[in-house]
Amino acid sequence: MKEVIHEMFSEEQVQNKIVEIAEKLNKEYAGQSLHLICILKGSIFFFTELAKHLTIPVTMDFMVVSSYGNGTSSSGNLEIRKDLEEPIEGLHCLIVEDIIDSGNTLSLTRKMLQGRGPASLKICTLLDKPERRETQVEVEYTGFVIPDAFVVGYGLDYAQKYRNLPYIGVLEFVEE
């Protein structure tokens, strides 16, 4: 099988969307500092591009999480593979994600971080695939709502490949 990628959003469309989100954040967090939480690895491109367009004071931290089913609950459990380095108590926090699919990772991550006493905690995702949702999760800032297709590029991978594509595309498997 050959892997073929069909462009869904060009580099320019992604860039424009990120600037739009940043402008919204600059207005909504005016007069405050924002603590950006990057969920590695997928959100790294979105995270850095978004941060570059924020004019409010920001701090940053990084974590690696993964959700896995426990056989009885659809929302499963959260494995923290790399935790934040700093406490978030009293901080205005924004979780930055590349994609919300089943919602399991983000709902568990949000619950876990909420327990650490931030002043506020919101979620910003570049892509949202609502048709695939298993666990509801409140998302305050969304770039693009997309149909149920497997997408790669701009940080998103298939088997760790294609993260470096500057655009977002749908991955298709074609008979050779």
Ligand SMILES: O=P(O)(O)OC[C@H]1O[C@H](OP(=O)(O)OP(=O)(O)O)[C@H](O)[C@@H]1O
């Ligand atoms: O809504 P969900 O169904 O939980 O899926 C979304 C999660 O899956 C992807 O991460 P992945 O575990 O593939 O790791 P990666 O960011 O390193 O690619 C993505 O970055 C989200 O964290």
Ligand code: HPA
């Ligand atoms: O469509 C996707 N692409 C890459 N990684 C993902 N993780 C959840 N959904 C996706």
